[in-house]
Amino acid sequence: MTETPAQLDLWPAPYASGAVDATVTVPGSKSVTNRALVLAALASEPGWLRHPLRSRDTLLMAEALRTMGVGIEEGVGPDGSGERWRVIPAGLHGPATIDVGNAGTVMRFLPPLATLATGPVRFDGDPRSYERPLHGVIDALRALGARIDDEARGALPMTVHGAGALEGGPVEIDASSSSQFVSALLLSAARFNQGVEVRHTGSRLPSMPHIRMTVDMLRAVGAQVDEPETGGEPDVWRVSPSALLGRDLTIEPDLSNAQPFLAAALVTGGRVTIPDWPERTTQPGDALREIFTEMGGSCELTEEGLTFTGTGRVHGIDVDLGEVGELTPGIAAVAALADSPSTLRGVAHLRLHETDRLAALTKEINGLGGDVTETADGLHIRPRPLRGGVFHTYDDHRMATAGSVIGLAVPGVEIENVATTAKTLPDFPQMWTGMLEA
Incomplete structure (x- = not known):
C-alpha cells in the first residue's frame, strides 16, 4: 500500500x-465514456458522445487518442442540452507518448489500439501505475503478433511498436486480477486481421458486469461478438473482424x-x-x-x-x-x-x-x-x-x-x-x- x-x-x-x-x-459513467471513446476512435465514420464524463480519467483517455491522431471536438449541444464530444477517426500514428495517470482503462484499453498505429507509442503514468498488473494485456498482444518493450516488467512504463495492423486470432490469458484484460482485447479486436478469440484460463473472473458492458457496446457499433451468455463456451469471447460504425451515444x-x-x-x-x-x-x-x-x-x-x-x-x-x-x-x-x-x-x-x-x-x-x-x-x-x-x-x-x-x-x-x-x-x-x- x-x-x-x-x-x-x-x-x-x-x-x-x-x-x-x-x-x-x-x-456520466467513466466506464461507458472511456469505452465509447475507444470504439469511436476505431470507427469508420465520426460519432457523437452526449453527456460524457469530464474527469481526470476520461480527459487522459481523450488526450491519449488525440496524441495518436484522433480528432475529438468538445462542445455543448446547439440547444444547450449539455456537453457533447464529436470523435473523428483518423489513421493512428506514432511516435507518441501517452500519460495514463493511474487510470486502469487507459493503461489497459489503449495498448491493443496502439498496435494498429504506425510507429512507436510509449505508455507512462503515475508511480502507482507501475505497480498495477498489465502482464495479461502485454502477453496476449505478443501472442497475437505485437512487438512490445517493457523490459520484462509486465507493467509500465513500456513502448508498443505499432505496425499499422495486428494479425489477431486465438489467445489465452489469465484475467483473474482484472476483467479489464478481457475488455482491452475485445474493444480493438474488430480491427485485427483475424479478429480475436479470448480464452480466460485462470480462476474466477472479477467484475463480469464490465465485460458485459464491453460486449453490449461492441454490438451497438456493429461488431459481431460471441460470448458465454449467448451459447458460447465458458470464459471464451470471440469478436469477428469488421468495420465499426460511428454512433450518437448518450452516456448513462x-x-x-x-x-x-x-x-x-x-x-x-x-x-x-x-x-x-x-x-x-x-x-x-x-x-x-x-x-x-x-x-x-x-x-x-x-x-x-x-x-x-x-x-x-x-x-x-x-x-x-x-x-x-x-x-x-x-x-x-x-x-x-x-x-x-x-x-x-x-x-x-x-x-x-x-x-x-x-x-x-x-x-x-x-x-x-x-x-x-x-x-x-x-x-x-x-x-x-x-x-x-x-x-x-x-x-x-x-x-x-x-x-x-x-x-x-x-x-x-x-x-x-x-x-x-x-x-x-x-x-x-x-x-x-x-x-x-x-
Whole structure:
C-alpha cells in the first residue's frame, strides 16, 4: 500500500445533523465514456458522445487518442442540452507518448489500439501505475503478433511498436486480477486481421458486469461478438473482424459514483433521488439497489430516476462482491456504521486497484476506532463506536468518498486529499455539501 505524504491536505468531512433530503444529478459513467471513446476512435465514420464524463480519467483517455491522431471536438449541444464530444477517426500514428495517470482503462484499453498505429507509442503514468498488473494485456498482444518493450516488467512504463495492423486470432490469458484484460482485447479486436478469440484460463473472473458492458457496446457499433451468455463456451469471447460504425451515444449516469449519495440516505435515515437511473444497465452500480435495501433502506425506480430512502437503522450484510468490487469501499463505510457485523467476500483483486483497497480500508476505519479484519478475499467488519480523525485516501477516489460517508455520522473526520475524487467525480466536495444544504 502506498504511503501517504507527511504533509496532508485535509478536508473536514461534513457532519449530518439530520436526515438528508436531496436530488443529486450524477455525471456520466467513466466506464461507458472511456469505452465509447475507444470504439469511436476505431470507427469508420465520426460519432457523437452526449453527456460524457469530464474527469481526470476520461480527459487522459481523450488526450491519449488525440496524441495518436484522433480528432475529438468538445462542445455543448446547439440547444444547450449539455456537453457533447464529436470523435473523428483518423489513421493512428506514432511516435507518441501517452500519460495514463493511474487510470486502469487507459493503461489497459489503449495498448491493443496502439498496435494498429504506425510507429512507436510509449505508455507512462503515475508511480502507482507501475505497480498495477498489465502482464495479461502485454502477453496476449505478443501472442497475437505485437512487438512490445517493457523490459520484462509486465507493467509500465513500456513502448508498443505499432505496425499499422495486428494479425489477431486465438489467445489465452489469465484475467483473474482484472476483467479489464478481457475488455482491452475485445474493444480493438474488430480491427485485427483475424479478429480475436479470448480464452480466460485462470480462476474466477472479477467484475463480469464490465465485460458485459464491453460486449453490449461492441454490438451497438456493429461488431459481431460471441460470448458465454449467448451459447458460447465458458470464459471464451470471440469478436469477428469488421468495420465499426460511428454512433450518437448518450452516456448513462455513473451509478458507482451515485453510491456515496445513496449511502447518505441510508446512514442518516433520509432520502436521495438520482435522476435518469436506467431501467436496464450493465453498470455494476445497479447492484446498490439490492445491497443497500438489504442493509436497511428501500428504493423506488420511476421515470424520474431512483429514489432511495433510509430507515434510520443500518444492518450488517454478508455479501459476495466479486462482480461489483468497485462498490466495496462505500459498502465497507456503511458497514462500519451498522448494528451488526458484515462480511464482504470475493474481492481479493482489490489489492491491485488504485491502492491496496483492502489494506487501506482496514487501516483507516480501524484508525477511527473501528474493528476491521482482512480475510483472504475480503473484509470482516465488526461495528464499534467511531471517533473523529484523519482518513487517508492513498490517491484513491473511492477511499475519499468512503471516508466522507463515515464523516456524515462521526463528527471530526478529516479527509486527506479529497481532490483525488477528480479521477471520476470532479465536483464531489461541492456536490456533497450541496446535498446536505438541500
